[in-house]
Amino acid sequence: MKVLVIGKGGREHALAWKAAQSFYVDELFCFPGNAGIAEVAKIPEIADDSVESLLDFALREGIDLTIVGPEEYLAKGIADAFEANGLRIFGVNKDAARLESSKAFAKEVMKAAGIPTAAYSVVTDAESGDSILKTSKYPVVLKADGLAAGKGVIICNTYEEASSELSQMLGGKFKSAGAKVVIEEFLKGEELSLLLLTDGTNVKRLLFSQDHKALCDGDTGLNTGGMGAYAPVAAGTDELYEKVNESIILPLLNELKKRGINYRGILYIGLMIVDGNPFVLEYNVRFGDPETEPLMFMLVSDIIPYFWAVSGRESAEKSINGSPLPPFTSLEAMPELVWRSGYGMCVVMASGGYPESYEKGKVISGLDDVDENSVVFHAGTKSGRSGNVLTDGGRVLMVTSCGDSIAHAVENTYKNVEKISFDKAYFRHDIAHREMEREKNDHKNG
Ligand code: AMP
Numbered sequence: 001m002k003v004l005v006i007g008k009g010g011r012e013h014a015l016a017w018k019a020a021q022s023f024y025v026d027e028l029f030c031f032p033g034n035a036g037i038a039e040v041a042k043i044p045e046i047a048d049d050s051v052e053s054l055l056d057f058a059l060r061e062g063i064d065l066t067i068v069g070p071e072e073y074l075a076k077g078i079a080d081a082f083e084a085n086g087l088r089i090f091g092v093n094k095d096a097a098r099l100e101s102s103k104a105f106a107k108e109v110m111k112a113a114g115i116p117t118a119a120y121s122v123v124t125d126a127e128s129g130d131s132i133l134k135t136s137k138y139p140v141v142l143k144a145d146g147l148a149a150g151k152g153v154i155i156c157n158t159y160e161e162a163s164s165e166l167s168q169m170l171g172g173k174f175k176s177a178g179a180k181v182v183i184e185e186f187l188k189g190e191e192l193s194l195l196l197l198t199d200g201t202n203v204k205r206l207l208f209s210q211d212h213k214a215l216c217d218g219d220t221g222l223n224t225g226g227m228g229a230y231a232p233v234a235a236g237t238d239e240l241y242e243k244v245n246e247s248i249i250l251p252l253l254n255e256l257k258k259r260g261i262n263y264r265g266i267l268y269i270g271l272m273i274v275d276g277n278p279f280v281l282e283y284n285v286r287f288g289d290p291e292t293e294p295l296m297f298m299l300v301s302d303i304i305p306y307f308w309a310v311s312g313r314e315s316a317e318k319s320i321n322g323s324p325l326p327p328f329t330s331l332e333a334m335p336e337l338v339w340r341s342g343y344g345m346c347v348v349m350a351s352g353g354y355p356e357s358y359e360k361g362k363v364i365s366g367l368d369d370v371d372e373n374s375v376v377f378h379a380g381t382k383s384g385r386s387g388n389v390l391t392d393g394g395r396v397l398m399v400t401s402c403g404d405s406i407a408h409a410v411e412n413t414y415k416n417v418e419k420i421s422f423d424k425a426y427f428r429h430d431i432a433h434r435e436m437e438r439e440k441n442d443h444k445n446g
């Protein structure tokens with residue numbers, strides 16, 4: 001069948017790379033794409049990345065399945081538009097996307113469902129916000145309600161800082177995304193990501209993974225989109241999963257149903273584990289980036305039948321082009337996902353200066369020297385005129401590898417990171433440090 005991936009980051013490269021290996025995929029497209037994606041998928045000529053233009057292309061080309069990476073498209077209602085035109089799409093509809101596009105809405109849903117999460121208030125004016133901040137415990141967390149490109153969460157250590165930040169947010173720092181602000185209790189613990197495939201009733205879990213949001217080693221410095229990730233996480237035990245299932249997943253799916261929200265797609269749960277108990281920091285309605293890179297790298301199962309089953313609403317039960325289709329039409333009937341043993345991880349190579357200002361257009365060298373058992377997923381890259389690859393964004397490459405232990409995975413990954421260079425390249429040296437610590441302690445304790 002013909003498949004279209006929408007997006008241009010490392011996550012979409014990983015999804016396209018995995019889709020390209022599927023038994024069911026005859027022809028793969030990705031838009032807007034990047035230099036790395038162009039090696040596994042065709043980058044079609046489409047006027048722009050508006051929902052209308054993408055829909056027009058999918059109809060014209062006879063795309064059997066569209067896979068959406070970024071949340072912006074989902075919040076704009078791309079799934080609704082494709083389905084209204086009889087096209088199959090993997091990605092939640094606009095109503096369901098509110099779980100990510102409005103943090104106040106997500107908190108309200110969690111509260112109604114009794115899901116463990118940080119205590120909070122929602123404010124729209126500085127005065128009432130200020131009176132809450134005066135009696136808050138510090139640090140306190142401020143969250144712009146709407147989508148703010150991953151920058152809308154600020155942890156404030158003092159009242160003065162919080163008060164000034166709140167008035168900036170309400171004053172338009174994040175444009176309309178900050179017209180409402182969630183003031184939230186700070187939770188201290190270990191952060192884990194759990195991604196699930198769901199049709200609103202049935203769930204297939206992916207491995208627990210862990211991102212590293214801070215820019216610098218030791219989890220210090222500015223917050224970023226994520227500087228590296230690994231999976232699985234030893235702290236993500238079956239026992240923990242059971243707790244998450246009972247206290248977070250089942251209540252959420254019930255609550256969404258009660259509200260008439262048809263949730264089909266990826267559910268990304270950002271968890272904080274506090275004294276062994278899971279709390280929800282946030283929901284995202286799409287794959288995490290960079291978690292998806294090690295997850296797709298470690299996944300043995302063909303992912304396409306899963307996407308197919310999840311996206312099986314009423315529309316399009318036949319391949320538009322007459323090619324073979326996955327046999328499953330319900331997620332319930334499908335086996336659990338199968339994973340490689342050991343660990344997968346990725347290290348993000350970024351442009352110096354990211355997440356603030358940085359230069360683009362630097363020549364990347366060493367991409368061809370990477371080991372056969374490793375993959376470099378591209379984020380901000382583009383093809384240069386002389387056939388070379390140039391930097392074209394803040395996060396540039398996700399160097400991804402694996403190992404039978406976390407120590408081996410770290411060694412294999414960094415060995416490849418060292419082979420790649422571009423002017424002012426920056427990366428963290430301690431990705432997976434918590435897991436390394438756990439592994440060391442395990443060895444010590446026999
Ligand atoms: P987000 O950009 O929404 O992924 O959030 C950014 C980061 O802020 C999260 O990954 C956490 O590290 C942190 N964070 C969000 N909410 C809380 C909270 N209630 N307590 C502590 N840290 C938080």
Ligand code: GLY
Pocket residue numbers: 211225226284287288289290291
């Ligand atoms: N890795 C964090 C995110 O995708 O939001």
